[in-house]
Amino acid sequence: MKKLFFILTILIPSQYLFSQSEGIPKKITQKGFAKIDFLSIDMPLNPLGIDDPNMGFTGIHYNLSFKDWYTGIGIYGAITGNKGGFFTLGVNAGYKKLITNKLYLDTGFHFGGGGGAGAPDGGGAFILPHFNLGYHFKNFSINSGWSYVNFFDGGAIKGHQINFGIEIPLNFEYAENKFGEKQYNLSDFKNSTWNNNPQRNSLMVHFNNLKIKGNTQGINNGKTIKLAGFELTSYLNKNWFTFLKVDGAYDGIRAGYMDVFLGGGYHYTLNNNKTNILAKFGVGAGGGGGIDSNGGFLLYPDISIEQQIFKDMYLSVNKGYLLSPNKVFYTSTLGLGIKYYLEKNGIKTFNKTFNEGKFKGLDIIIKQDWYFNAKRMENPTEDMHQISLQINLDLNRNLYVAGQTSFANFGNAGAYAEGLVGFGIKSNLFFNNSTKFFTQIIGGAAGGGNISTGQGLIIKPSLGFDYQLSNTLNLRASGGYVKAKGGDLSSTFINFGIKYNISLLKLK
Template structure:
């Protein structure tokens, strides 16, 4: 009997030791999604002089998550044709796709957002854009076309029925639960897991950029801008197709040099060249996008952006970047040379092969959509009233408690449709408590803002806030915060409140 008990005790201890050595790799989830771009030509109202204005050409970029036939996501629009260069919007999408055959489908949905600019009759900025499209699926993309309706309903005068055309590109995202964030493993632990595939390289950069205005560039009143310097702050995301080629998205807003309100958005591609044992990089880029506002006359709004960047390794995956290039309209009506600096963070994500990695860690990421309310936001000319805006914030978690944030926002109510923000900063969050349902956070953001007669001076604002997240499930949380917004050089100085939804995930970062 003693031998029997002793043998079983040894067996239990051995099993316990063995179970402690087993490494549990977080389960890989797959989220279906698609990226899309569309174009619509909007009929503009007759101006104050009784003259017809050219149609306003709006082009949009969207990212949507798919849940079987239903989809939802975010989209931005910018003007590329007409007289309203600098007109931008941000909004949320919701839609439904129903296949009529293997290739042919109906796509019906609605976009609700806020924005405006360039002196357009946008009212408070709030608008709806429903559509009914017919689509056809090719091997790697879909083509859509159909009817759409636009209405800036909060005191605006932009209302129209128009055709739209678009392209959709299907994507899948590999992700883990946000609860797995900051879990680290040795690369050998992934040998037989679903994560054992080629890693995809990404980068995120916070930067400052100076535009030295040249040539015959003018403001919207006809005054020369030659010799002026527009100072911008923003962020850039790069995604690599292979070791050398990448595409990028770049978002900037002015904070100094001209009246507040200028911003630009670029999409493009580039070539990456490394030397000095990958400690030094040279990147050649070319972007196409839209820009304007702040009194800058960018005509139709289309801008091109050739650029060369030099990067030097500082520590871990962080590089210091210096860039030199040009930003201009295709006909050089608006022309600048550019010089900027930035801090860039590289990450090889969602794979463990393809490089000499030794460790991998799951990193947290949040996509936040929220509604801001500024109490009694000071105006330059108009009476003071509350300002409402729709905002998109992206949080990258440096560790469990500290994150880097980038945010853009556009007015949607409050008689300030042209007002927009582009701000960046740092945040701190607590660990979850109350059965892992609640956590608290505090953050400080800084950057460019202006337009809509809001008194922001040349555009630099500070925006501290603190709030709470309440977890609905492992992917979504409700979010609310109190804070303050203060303009340097302007009269804007308002308490604020916001509420929204956070989509949370973790991706695998190898090094």
């Protein structure tokens, strides 16, 4: 329980209470920024007594800003060295102080979990404090300085290094979550702050097949990796977009393969907006599960064709390639997905099919899982802990879809990770409008860290409750059961965490 108390004190961010508005829900602007950073970590001697090359560690973060303070989440992956497939997930907290109009100091702290690629990561828990000097340009800022990494739960990775980062302001707008599922005519918004151009986003759940090739893949050469994952897209204008794509293996090879990509593309529409062709290119990190991806840096060119099946829902088929720059690892890709488009937070649209706006609830949850007696392939069975990020989107007042990714941080399983999707049902409010109960079932890819998940497919039902602390913040707790198909993992679990909940205006 000391570990849970330590983690919860780190996860709880500063929050503000917002007053209730009458009539049309008030639009609230949350300041924030996205960050990409890089550090080169000195690795310890490997078991053969040979000095491993430095691991190039790059992170993608999003932080909420509260005056001089900030807090958020970040995911890191190896892109250089020989630890391809090394990934972590964690939470950020920090403080910025202007020295001049442009120059600033930034001191912060990252706590997370993860590992992989045969690295001495122990249980996976690590800390990464930093002290940086930064400079603001017109549309972005850069910073650099000292940082220190320590995989302190039995790991051997630790040391000081210089870090480099680039930040882009990225605010978002929302209404309080209590307005979720409330619906209005577009004319009701004419004299409100919602009377602006909508922002287009999409969310896709997909399955991908990778045909493995390359000179160093050994017994994996020629095999097909079956992946499950999701893709988030944000449109810059009518045609150009950016995307974040995350996948994990559930069949075809030993469990543990994962990849993460950030990129952009071009969207071309035909057939009266019923058919889309998308060309994409991404860069990112991948590896694990016995796949040799060298340092982990991968390229991802792809083309997709989408066909409308409902008003906002499309069936997507994609074909492309995934490869390391030197082609030591390269695959052809073929995938199938379901994509949901969302025109949000504005009503000025030339699309005459939209005549109403509905507020849809969105939950962002950071929690700590505790698996009891998590079965191992070789080592003695023991409990395992992991840090987890879950995102829920309401389909209606009581039904939601969920996506979750998790990384081990205590319990001698640092390379273990999960990528899951599913559905949940939640109750109305009880106990003086303070508490909601929920049940959910999620499943997908999991593996690594010597945990016995077979080829990687798990299912994870649970029951729990949320207790409201403020208009945007809830305490969350649940318990359930996790079972691996084809592996020995069969454990009860509990988790505790924090839920940040808002609602977005969706055109319909």
